[in-house]
Amino acid sequence: MQIQVNTDHHIQGGDALTQHVETLLNDALNNFKDEVTRVEVFIADENGHKGGDDDLRCTMEARIRGLKPLVVTHHSDNIHTAIDGAAERIIRSVRKTVEKRRG
Template sequence: MNIQINTDDHIKGSAKLEQHTEVVVESALGHLADHVTRVEVHLSDENGKKTGGRDKRCMMEARL
């Protein structure tokens, strides 16, 4: 299962973010690894430059 992580201009991608996201996705979908070829994770900040942790969005697309 290939995991592709995409972020918008307001979320800074890092190795730590990538590793954490991969662990979460593999934990949630690992039992489907034989059926899922790729998971695209889209992380975005709904309010742009405003501060706060409650305005983040995660959308995942699973390819079979």
């Protein structure tokens, strides 16, 4: 399973953030690693330098072999909360989709 982390120019990405996302998703989706080919993570600050409540967005797109991508988004005022919220949603979506497919 490949994990790709993308940030806009308002977010300080770096290795620590990428490592956090990769560890979180690898641990959570380990049971589905044969079905999930790739997870793309997009982290953005919607208001940029202006600030504001819940302006940090994390969108995750999981690609499951033979199916259309699953996409979820979570907004927060904290980058880690946005990532964790999106991760919870994508994990739940992947689990439901794969278990349904397995029968």
